[in-house]
Every structure is written in C-alpha cells, then in structure tokens.
Amino acid sequence: MSRDRVPGTICDRPLAVRCASLRLGPAADWDAAIVIPAKDEERRLPASLNAVGAAIRAAKDVKVGIVVVVNNTRDSTALRAFEWAADQSDVPFVLIDCAFSRAGGGVGAARRLGLDLACRYLTAQGALLTTDADTAVRADWVVRNLAELQRADLICGTVLGLPDEACALPAAIASHGSAEWEYLQASLALVARLDPQSHDPAPAHHNAAGASMAVSRRVYRAVGGLPVLRTGEDRALAERIAAHDFRVRYSADTIVETSCRMTGRAEGGMAAALRARACDSDPHVDEWLEAPETLALRHGLRGRLRAVWPDQPALHAALIADLGRSRADRIMERSPGPHFGAFFATVEQFAPRLARHRLRFSDCRRDLPQLMALLARTETATQGDLPAAPSTHRKAARDEPAY
Structure with a gap:
C-alpha cells in the first residue's frame, strides 16, 4: 500500500480544494486501466466493482488496474471502495478521494482526473476504459473493448438499463420511448447509407456515454485528454477524437447495464432524461436526433x-x-x-x-x-x-x- 500525491491537470488547479490517493498493488506496466468516477455511491459502487472485477479476470493474461475517483461525496463511498479493493489481491487499485469547488466540480472533472492519473500506470500501448459507479459491465466487457481497439481508436459501448429497474419505470416512459426508438433507428439507418464508415459498420448507435468508453493511451494524450465539463464530457471527447481523424466505433458488442433511477448524481445525465420522460407531456429526445x-x-x-x-x-x-x-x-x-x-x-x-x-x-x-x-x-x-x-x-x- 502506498499514498501518493496526485499530479495532473485537475488537482494542480485551484478549483480542486482537496485531493488524496491510496494505491494497492503495482503502479506500472498496466495493459489497461478502468476509471470509475463516484459521488455518493456507497450503495451501488460495490456491485459495480464486482462486475468490473469479473470482467478483469475474464481477460486472462492482461494486466488491468482500477482507478476510482470519489469526488465531493457525503457518504461512505470511499470506504466502500477501499474495503472492496482490500479483498482483491490480484487487482491493482488506486483510490482518489477529492473535492472540487462548486464551480469546478462535476463528473467531467472527476473522470478527467482519473484518466490522467491512469496514464501514469499504463504501458505505452495501454488502453483507458471508463464506466460509472451505478453501472454493471458485462463479463466480456474488457475482452471485447480491447479487441475492438485493434480496429478503431475510441470504442463507445452500448448502455442498457438494469432489467429489474427498467421494468419498474413509469409507463409514461415506455409510451414516449417507442416514438423516439423508431425515429432513432431510421436516423441511424439513413446516416449509415449517407456516410458509411468501414471501421464503424451498422448497427452504429452514435451514443457516446461515459458508462462505456475505451480509448488507447496514445490517442487520449494526442487529443489533449477529456474536456473538463460539468456534463456532456463523454460526447465532447468523442467529438474531439473524431476531429483529429481518429476512428470512433459505436459498438453493439461492448455492453453495460446501468441504473434507471430518476434521481441521479450528474447534471443532465440519464436520471434527468428519465425524469423528464416520466413527468413532461412532450419531453426532449436524445440530442443526437434532428429534423x-x-x-x-x-x-x-x-x-x-x-x-x-x-x-x-x-x-x-x-x-x-x-x-x-x-x-x-x-x-x-x-x-x-x-x-x-x-x-x-x-x-x-x-x-x-x-x-x-x-x-x-x-x-x-x-x-x-x-x-x-x-x-x-x-x-x-x-x-x-x-x-x-x-x-x-x-x-x-x-x-x-x-x-
């Protein structure tokens, strides 16, 4: 076990009012790093880590570490993360416990901090993967992401709702969703015909979500890292990578299941979208869709x-x-x-x-x-x-x- 001061683009700025880290296991030569931002997630984080641990063990002969960034939490999220890591002797683990000022916080700052730090532990050919603290990755998630990165530079995975929570959602959400789903499928089919991409064949969902993304260390550093935004940092990263002509793949094969709660931690996230669909008579649809x-x-x-x-x-x-x-x-x-x-x-x-x-x-x-x-x-x-x-x-x- 070691305690490190965390350098980098976030903690060296005055917007970070507190930042400390704890490391368990080796801190070098990782083939891949999984970054998880977490705020007030003491109840859900252990299940997320269990799923990540299973995916790591399924990736045999690949050295994968975990970086959890606990930011501005008011509960025992950091303790739950430490307790989980202490029982995992075979998984390198870094826990960052930090606080940002109100102006500089948000999931974007936390994810950026974790990704930047993870770069220190990776090999030159290493990969950065990211998910969320209320999300369960599938057992083949690491293996499939690393395989997809052989053919593309950024992998945006498929995000589904946790089945038991999705079934409990208000009926209004399903009634709204059918119209959006039909429109989305037609839009995706049209885009695939107008501007086909050999590295991103149909079906390509065009949803860049921090709950499931993978990018090589080389590409991440080449584009200047994750944009530090309070919300929408995931889509902004995909746009930044595409602007540099790196290949963005919207994969149907790298799958995670995430919370369907309607009171979330991130501004403008999935919880807010579900709440709008349940409460508004004519809510907005996904921002990727257009006339x-x-x-x-x-x-x-x-x-x-x-x-x-x-x-x-x-x-x-x-x-x-x-x-x-x-x-x-x-x-x-x-x-x-x-x-x-x-x-x-x-x-x-x-x-x-x-x-x-x-x-x-x-x-x-x-x-x-x-x-x-x-x-x-x-x-x-x-x-x-x-x-x-x-x-x-x-x-x-x-x-x-x-x-």
Whole structure:
C-alpha cells in the first residue's frame, strides 16, 4: 500500500480544494486501466466493482488496474471502495478521494482526473476504459473493448438499463420511448447509407456515454485528454477524437447495464432524461436526433466531402452544391488543415442550416414519415447520386441570403 500525491491537470488547479490517493498493488506496466468516477455511491459502487472485477479476470493474461475517483461525496463511498479493493489481491487499485469547488466540480472533472492519473500506470500501448459507479459491465466487457481497439481508436459501448429497474419505470416512459426508438433507428439507418464508415459498420448507435468508453493511451494524450465539463464530457471527447481523424466505433458488442433511477448524481445525465420522460407531456429526445432534412444534409454533405478529401477544388465544388458559393468561398478561405474531422466542424460552424435544434417527442412522431421517405430514397441511390434534401439543396444552389 502506498499514498501518493496526485499530479495532473485537475488537482494542480485551484478549483480542486482537496485531493488524496491510496494505491494497492503495482503502479506500472498496466495493459489497461478502468476509471470509475463516484459521488455518493456507497450503495451501488460495490456491485459495480464486482462486475468490473469479473470482467478483469475474464481477460486472462492482461494486466488491468482500477482507478476510482470519489469526488465531493457525503457518504461512505470511499470506504466502500477501499474495503472492496482490500479483498482483491490480484487487482491493482488506486483510490482518489477529492473535492472540487462548486464551480469546478462535476463528473467531467472527476473522470478527467482519473484518466490522467491512469496514464501514469499504463504501458505505452495501454488502453483507458471508463464506466460509472451505478453501472454493471458485462463479463466480456474488457475482452471485447480491447479487441475492438485493434480496429478503431475510441470504442463507445452500448448502455442498457438494469432489467429489474427498467421494468419498474413509469409507463409514461415506455409510451414516449417507442416514438423516439423508431425515429432513432431510421436516423441511424439513413446516416449509415449517407456516410458509411468501414471501421464503424451498422448497427452504429452514435451514443457516446461515459458508462462505456475505451480509448488507447496514445490517442487520449494526442487529443489533449477529456474536456473538463460539468456534463456532456463523454460526447465532447468523442467529438474531439473524431476531429483529429481518429476512428470512433459505436459498438453493439461492448455492453453495460446501468441504473434507471430518476434521481441521479450528474447534471443532465440519464436520471434527468428519465425524469423528464416520466413527468413532461412532450419531453426532449436524445440530442443526437434532428429534423430529417438537417440530418440528411449534415451526413450527406459529410459523406460527399469525405469522399473527395483532401482535394480542395472538389471540396469547394461540393460545398457550393449544398451551401451556395458565397458560403463555400468563406469556408475555403481558411486552410482545410490536416484533419477532415476538424474541417467538417468548421463547415458546420459556417452553415446555419446545420445548427442543432433539440427535438421533442411530438417532433419525432410528426417527422417520422418524412424521415422514412428519405431513407427509402437511399435504398436505390448511390452515395454520390443522392442530394441531402431536395428542397434545401436547390435553395442552397441559388445561394439565397436566407442563412
């Protein structure tokens, strides 16, 4: 056992008002590290750790350690973590007990701290995995993540609800969910046809959740680490990695089951979404979903630009066709840079028609027929033949100043 001062990007900032760590087992040459942020999770954390321990033991001949970051807790979460680790002689374990100021706290800060520290213990080819304290990973979770990382750079796993808790949810959630589910499946199918990715074949769920993510140490450090946000840090990391042209895989095979409670620890997390679905008459749906024409324009344009990257005249021509000449000229005035992902992020910034507007369940029910019609059109069209959305495509080509 050893006690370490924890260096790094979070604890060296004044927003961290307290930070200490306890280490059990070897602190070097890990093949993989599993990072778990935990706040007020004394009841659920032991089950989460039991599941993680089983997944580690299933990954034979792979040295995997655990880093638990207990932040701003008001209960015995840290003690429960220590008690669990003390009984696991074969699993390297690091416990961080810290507090952030109200302005600098949140799950994003805790996850970033754990990931940064875990990098110290990994081999140069090591992998970072992360889950949550109210989540149970499946027994093959470590094995499947490490296998997927041979073909992609970030693995975003599938997050399901714990079966017994999901069955106990209010009926209103299921009634809302059916409309969102149909709209989501049609959206995923359309995106797969407009901008297919060889490293991320369908079905790709497009949900980047901290409850199940895996990334190599090399890629994590290359992009500057996890964005420190109070909420949404997981999707922000996926966007950052994609902007550097690393391969993001939304895997149906790396599965975890998470709490379906409606009073959660993280702002804007799953608990808040479930609560809204239970209480609101017309709640918002997942933020990835968007109106049919916007979805088709975004991913159709991205697919066409990706197909000609980095040919600047061809990029310019594709932009003119979808966004109009004046806007295409403005985008191409800037150097496209070395990364397609960052270039397309610039395209999105300069195209107000690609601005994201959060949909509600009523929007999904209303727009599903239009989305299905767009999807049907792709069944016989090739990638280069299909305009993103006919009406808006023609309007953009005239370069009208309606943007």
